[in-house]
Amino acid sequence: MNNFRRLLSFITPYRRRFALSATLATMSISADLLVPTIFGWTISRGLQSGELKRVAFYVGLLVLAQAMRSTVNYLQWTVQHQVGQNVVRDLRNQIYAKLQALPTSFYRDMPTGQIMSRVTSDVEAVQEYLGWGFLIQGMAALAFTGTSIILFVMDWQLTLVLYLPLVVLVFIVYNFNKRIGPSWEAVREQMGKLTAVLQENISGIRVVKAFAQEKLEYGRFREQNAINRAKNLDRQRLEANSFPAMDLMVGLTFALLAWFGAQRVLSGQGDLGRFFAYQWYLWGIIWPVRFMGWLISMMRQALAAAPRLFQILDAPLVIEDDPDAVELDGVRGEIEFRDVHFAFDDEPDRYVMQGLNLHVKPGEIVAVMGGTGSGKSSLVNLIGRFQEATEGQVLVDGRNVRDLTLDSLRRHIGIVPQEAFLFSATVGENIAYGNPNATPDEIIAAAKLAQAHEFIMEMPKGYDTQIGERGVRLSGGQKQRLSLARAILVDPAILILDEATSAVDTRTEHEIQRALEQVMQGRTSLIIAQRLSTIKHADRIIVLKDGVVAEEGTHEELLDLGGEYAHIYDLQYRESDELEAEIHRYLREYAPTANGQATNSRPLPLAV
Numbered sequence: 001m002n003n004f005r006r007l008l009s010f011i012t013p014y015r016r017r018f019a020l021s022a023t024l025a026t027m028s029i030s031a032d033l034l035v036p037t038i039f040g041w042t043i044s045r046g047l048q049s050g051e052l053k054r055v056a057f058y059v060g061l062l063v064l065a066q067a068m069r070s071t072v073n074y075l076q077w078t079v080q081h082q083v084g085q086n087v088v089r090d091l092r093n094q095i096y097a098k099l100q101a102l103p104t105s106f107y108r109d110m111p112t113g114q115i116m117s118r119v120t121s122d123v124e125a126v127q128e129y130l131g132w133g134f135l136i137q138g139m140a141a142l143a144f145t146g147t148s149i150i151l152f153v154m155d156w157q158l159t160l161v162l163y164l165p166l167v168v169l170v171f172i173v174y175n176f177n178k179r180i181g182p183s184w185e186a187v188r189e190q191m192g193k194l195t196a197v198l199q200e201n202i203s204g205i206r207v208v209k210a211f212a213q214e215k216l217e218y219g220r221f222r223e224q225n226a227i228n229r230a231k232n233l234d235r236q237r238l239e240a241n242s243f244p245a246m247d248l249m250v251g252l253t254f255a256l257l258a259w260f261g262a263q264r265v266l267s268g269q270g271d272l273g274r275f276f277a278y279q280w281y282l283w284g285i286i287w288p289v290r291f292m293g294w295l296i297s298m299m300r301q302a303l304a305a306a307p308r309l310f311q312i313l314d315a316p317l318v319i320e321d322d323p324d325a326v327e328l329d330g331v332r333g334e335i336e337f338r339d340v341h342f343a344f345d346d347e348p349d350r351y352v353m354q355g356l357n358l359h360v361k362p363g364e365i366v367a368v369m370g371g372t373g374s375g376k377s378s379l380v381n382l383i384g385r386f387q388e389a390t391e392g393q394v395l396v397d398g399r400n401v402r403d404l405t406l407d408s409l410r411r412h413i414g415i416v417p418q419e420a421f422l423f424s425a426t427v428g429e430n431i432a433y434g435n436p437n438a439t440p441d442e443i444i445a446a447a448k449l450a451q452a453h454e455f456i457m458e459m460p461k462g463y464d465t466q467i468g469e470r471g472v473r474l475s476g477g478q479k480q481r482l483s484l485a486r487a488i489l490v491d492p493a494i495l496i497l498d499e500a501t502s503a504v505d506t507r508t509e510h511e512i513q514r515a516l517e518q519v520m521q522g523r524t525s526l527i528i529a530q531r532l533s534t535i536k537h538a539d540r541i542i543v544l545k546d547g548v549v550a551e552e553g554t555h556e557e558l559l560d561l562g563g564e565y566a567h568i569y570d571l572q573y574r575e576s577d578e579l580e581a582e583i584h585r586y587l588r589e590y591a592p593t594a595n596g597q598a599t600n601s602r603p604l605p606l607a608v
Contacts, residue, residue, distance in 0.1 A: 010091055032284065098315065154277075158264065164256075380498055427459065450515045532568065543564045
């Protein structure tokens with residue numbers, strides 16, 4: 001019942017239009033109640049009088065009543081559909097706005113396919129009911145009540161007899177209502193699972209093909225599709241068992257009317273016009289009860305969809321602006337972590353950070369290293385409040401990030417993630433995503449800084465080239481450089497590189513490094529990386545372990561320390577660096593002099 005009331009609350013902003021629609025619906029039902037009487041008069045007063053003029057008069061009344069009814073119906077449906085479409089628009093807008101505000105942890109727990117299913121098919125189920133199903137229910141109740149009163153006034157004894165099969169019909173409808181609700185809930189839930197499998201397969205189609213697992217994925221989809229079919233068949237079986245029984249009761253009602261009504265006409269207790277009017281009125285109680293099964297199915301479908309929609313609308317905004325939050329202006333780029341502890345919401349007892357203290361000066365380039373689970377990504381996410389510190393403070397320019405508006409905070413932070421996400425748009429639109437008002441010259445300047453201008457100009461339409469969904473037409477290095485250009489165009493005071501070169505080859509990494517050397521000048525930069533080639537020239541290197549700073553210093557200082565950093569260096573570069581030094585030593589020793597003679601008579605080694 002709470003879900004039902006909440007669904008109806010979406011009509012509240014349009015209560016005047018809805019009231020107009022309800023008024024027009026009442027007028028339409030009133031016309032419905034008038035037409036059978038006029039038809040009866042046409043027979044009893046017109047046809048039986050033998051005067052064509054009287055017949056024509058009543059036929060004219062009948063046409064006038066039907067014309068009025070049709071006009072009112074047109075106006076009522078026009079107004080009601082406007083209300084329904086407005087409600088659905090508002091509902092979709094609210095859900096989409098909530099999805100934009102929800103933290104990334106929400107998306108970790110709910111598959112994309114489930115979200116898509118809710119925003120599309122579940123909203124459509126609600127729209128069908130609120131758009132016209134709810135009003136039809138009201139019209140059906142009004143028609144049933146009005147018609148019943150007229151029938152009892154016309155012939156209460158005959159009406160009581162005809163109500164016997166209708167009692168059975170009501171019982172069938174009640175039993176149908178009790179069972180169809182859970183059935184629709186199961187169908188809705190399974191449709192979400194099917195959509196999730198479809199979305200996941202399409203998103204990961206390259207991986208599927210790379211491992212030749214098309215048959216496996218087809219099997220997964222086929223299995224979910226078979227379950228979807230079975231649940232829909234269960235629902236349809238309920239309808240198939242109920243609707244014919246309803247039709248049988250309707251047929252029995254008319255059979256009783258034909259028998260007992262004919263007896264009354266033949267015995268002189270009623271005339272033929274009254275009989276036909278009664279027969280027409282009988283539909284006024286038949287169609288509401290008969291339609292009730294279908295309307296209930298529609299209502300239960302909407303009520304099954306409602307909790308799935310409300311789950312999104314009611315999801316807690318773990319991270320939102322404080323009522324007293326202020327704008328962040330004039331950013332210098334100073335970052336400080338003060339005794340920061342952090343644990344994920346679903347694992348509150350497992351701390352990823354345990355008293356982290358870190359101070360980054362304005363304009364400083366700081367590299368962050370650490371093993372899996374050391375807290376590197378969490379450190380980045382805490383700065384922009386994509387996650388919230390469990391204890392302690394994260395400060396930007398000396399101000400707690402909790403005291404700043406999210407929009408102003410994130411506007412001053414440029415992030416280049418490990419996996420560059422690009423939209424299905426032009427190259428220029430992707431670069432300008434963070435700054436839609438940027439001029440073409442500004443876009444080109446950002447692309448040049450990111451070492452992307454050359455390959456962009458080689459494309460068919462340059463900056464106007466469509467790059468396809470997720471940038472499918474680009475290489476990994478090209479995507480990363482466009483992602484870097486996008487961050488540059490925001491002109492952030494704080495630049496965060498979250499393993500931005502981990503997925504590219506050595507040559508591409510070198511090109512991106514050249515771009516970064518220019519971009520990071522004058523900006524506070526945090527580099528999260530595992531490749532030492534990416535971070536060895538940073539002003540300071542931080543090594544995280546178990547959620548705290550285990551080591552910090554320059555490349556040389558950390559090597560001399562002989563700790564965690566030195567161990568990583570040994571694994572990656574010690575041998576290659578020593579080999580490079582050995583080559584340089586030999587080249588110096590055996591370098592030819594001006595006269596072409598070597599400085600040492602010893603032969604060069606055959607291989608290095």
